[in-house]
Amino acid sequence: MYLCLCKGLTESDVQRVAQACQANPKALTTALGLDDDDCCGRCAGNIDQLAACAASGCLRAAG
Ligand code: FES
Numbered sequence: 001m002y003l004c005l006c007k008g009l010t011e012s013d014v015q016r017v018a019q020a021c022q023a024n025p026k027a028l029t030t031a032l033g034l035d036d037d038d039c040c041g042r043c044a045g046n047i048d049q050l051a052a053c054a055a056s057g058c059l060r061a062a063g
Contacts, residue, residue: 004043018051
């Protein structure tokens with residue numbers, strides 16, 4: 001499922017990068033390219049939520 005239409009990012013893209021960035025919000029934003037001028041920012045809340053969950057390991061526990 002796509003979370004970010006501007007960058008074409010899926011849930012698995014965000015999970016992978018969030019784990020690599022250890023949920024550092026600035027590093028995650030930069031790594032996903034969400035600080036580019038062409039991003040609308042509408043996905044930020046959902047991406048933050050999924051990234052926090054991925055970094056805490058809750059997705060591994062659920063899956
Ligand atoms: S939908 Fe993600 S920046 Fe626009």
